[in-house]
Amino acid sequence: MEATTFVLFGATGDLAKRKIYPALYNLFVDQKLPQSFSVIGLGRRELSDETFQANVEQSLRMFSRREANDPAILKNFLQAFRYSVLDVGRKEDYQKLLQLIEQREEELRLSPNRMFYLSVGPEFFETIAANIQESGLGSANGWKRLVIEKPFGHDLQSARDLNQKLSKAFAEHEIFRIDHYLGKPMVQKLEVLQQSNPVLQALWTNRYIANVQITANETVGVEERAGYYDHVGAVRDMFQNHMLQLLMMLAIHLPNNSTSENVRLNKKMVMESLEPLQKEDVISHIVRGQYGAGTIQGKPVVGYTSEPSIAETSRNDTFIAAKLRIDDYFWRGVPFYIRTGKRMNEKSTRIVIEFKEPFKQSSWANDDSKMPNLLVFEISPNEGITLQLNTRDPQHRGEFKPIQIDFHASGDDVPEAYENLIHDALHGDPTFFAHWDEVELSWKWVQPILEAFEENLVPLHLYAAGTYGPAESDALLAKDGYHWWFDAKPEQEIKNKKGELYAYHPNN
Numbered sequence: 001m002e003a004t005t006f007v008l009f010g011a012t013g014d015l016a017k018r019k020i021y022p023a024l025y026n027l028f029v030d031q032k033l034p035q036s037f038s039v040i041g042l043g044r045r046e047l048s049d050e051t052f053q054a055n056v057e058q059s060l061r062m063f064s065r066r067e068a069n070d071p072a073i074l075k076n077f078l079q080a081f082r083y084s085v086l087d088v089g090r091k092e093d094y095q096k097l098l099q100l101i102e103q104r105e106e107e108l109r110l111s112p113n114r115m116f117y118l119s120v121g122p123e124f125f126e127t128i129a130a131n132i133q134e135s136g137l138g139s140a141n142g143w144k145r146l147v148i149e150k151p152f153g154h155d156l157q158s159a160r161d162l163n164q165k166l167s168k169a170f171a172e173h174e175i176f177r178i179d180h181y182l183g184k185p186m187v188q189k190l191e192v193l194q195q196s197n198p199v200l201q202a203l204w205t206n207r208y209i210a211n212v213q214i215t216a217n218e219t220v221g222v223e224e225r226a227g228y229y230d231h232v233g234a235v236r237d238m239f240q241n242h243m244l245q246l247l248m249m250l251a252i253h254l255p256n257n258s259t260s261e262n263v264r265l266n267k268k269m270v271m272e273s274l275e276p277l278q279k280e281d282v283i284s285h286i287v288r289g290q291y292g293a294g295t296i297q298g299k300p301v302v303g304y305t306s307e308p309s310i311a312e313t314s315r316n317d318t319f320i321a322a323k324l325r326i327d328d329y330f331w332r333g334v335p336f337y338i339r340t341g342k343r344m345n346e347k348s349t350r351i352v353i354e355f356k357e358p359f360k361q362s363s364w365a366n367d368d369s370k371m372p373n374l375l376v377f378e379i380s381p382n383e384g385i386t387l388q389l390n391t392r393d394p395q396h397r398g399e400f401k402p403i404q405i406d407f408h409a410s411g412d413d414v415p416e417a418y419e420n421l422i423h424d425a426l427h428g429d430p431t432f433f434a435h436w437d438e439v440e441l442s443w444k445w446v447q448p449i450l451e452a453f454e455e456n457l458v459p460l461h462l463y464a465a466g467t468y469g470p471a472e473s474d475a476l477l478a479k480d481g482y483h484w485w486f487d488a489k490p491e492q493e494i495k496n497k498k499g500e501l502y503a504y505h506p507n508n
């Protein structure tokens, strides 16, 4: 891998501590960082290099998936780190930064390849990009890349404006827009699984699939992020980016040996084929919710409008469920249901593919003991794939009995999303980053929803914390004769149509 200088804006911030340093450390231990590597951390507060290194070390102790207790490894890792004070608006700070980078490049004999990681608020993205260009930081005789965190815009127009400004300083192939869901190992496997398994390729069509359900449930509430979250809601925070990226990754059809270009083109095609929503259709396709008081894992929690720094009158959405259709050859007629919410019953991100009724034409058609075939991708917190099949149960007069074929990855060996993404950005591999075309098409699809919410054309349903969202979310599927799979019943059991228990909830 080519020698690189990793320039981190926001080096004293929460994301850097919780995700970026642990990811760099784990890549270092796995020998996946360039042999010659320099990190320059930036922030407004004054820190010596030693204090900065000590802070990084502390973040590893708190957040790294691997213990950081080997002094020799730690020393080698931390010696790459330097700190410089930089206020994003102060031009002289960029000159100081340039001098420091050049000095380190000379000391370490690094080629001037520079990766600028913007782990700062979105209000700074444009200014930083412009200053990188103006100061000459990006014009050395090597490559330059810009890694940019979410949110990428607040709506369609602001996203377009931001992109236009960034593109004055960086070309599209130099911009790596982070969507950390694309870094999750199971999401990355979706592409490989489909490409390398003819059995899945054959099934990936409306001929066999009845519906697809994509869920990202969280148990946490708004936490300390009121200032940000109350302006974005679930629709911008999760749906426009992470959930639509999951939809694209699931729905693409890829040629064998596909390249990152194929992935991007196919994702774009999925978004272009999404049936657009008109503002007046939002009410029949989208459910918006907000959590009220309730109980999470046995503990009482307050409702959204009683959370610190949230106005009592807030009508912000903390839950969204949607029904979408992809109007193309493969998916025409297959509804995609998506939901995400805070303060839900459990933390789980999963995709469930429900296959069509297998015995429609057979003499078993009216046998209620059979279940549909399901293919389940558990994305987080546990990673796994389950295929549910029907078999006969000799113990019970030969009724159908679902069996599940399971693969589950073991926790410690699974790299964190940020490890995968930083590794790919260092390699210049854009496959698992959001291309501008996808971002623009996502905002375009979501725009009527934003407007309908703004104009209050859609009711805001309250749901009790610790549930699976408002009843209207269940009704969205029930209208089509479906239900959300794997929502734990109060007693955490899953029963068949005859009311017989056939499985416990997967997270129990």
Ligand SMILES: NC(=O)C1=CN([C@@H]2O[C@H](COP(=O)(O)OP(=O)(O)OC[C@H]3O[C@@H](n4cnc5c(N)ncnc54)[C@H](OP(=O)(O)O)[C@@H]3O)[C@@H](O)[C@H]2O)C=CC1
Pocket: 009, 010, 011, 012, 013, 014, 015, 016, 042, 043, 044, 045, 086, 087, 088, 089, 118, 119, 120, 121, 122, 149, 150, 151
């Ligand atoms: N935290 C998270 O879990 C996630 C965060 N993100 C995104 O990552 C980005 C960073 O978030 P997070 O780390 O939580 O934010 P924090 O508020 O914790 O950190 C912000 C960082 O920006 C620096 N900063 C603030 N103002 C300036 C300025 N004028 N000039 C230079 N540096 C400045 C701060 O340093 P100092 O105070 O020293 O100036 C600090 O290092 C945001 O875009 C956020 O949306 C995305 C996903 C998850």
Ligand SMILES: O=C1O[C@H](COP(=O)(O)O)[C@@H](O)[C@H](O)[C@H]1O
Pocket: 216, 218, 237, 238, 349, 380
């Ligand atoms: O981007 C975000 O994602 C997290 C959820 O991520 P996960 O990896 O824990 O599923 C969410 O809590 C946060 O609000 C959002 O900004």
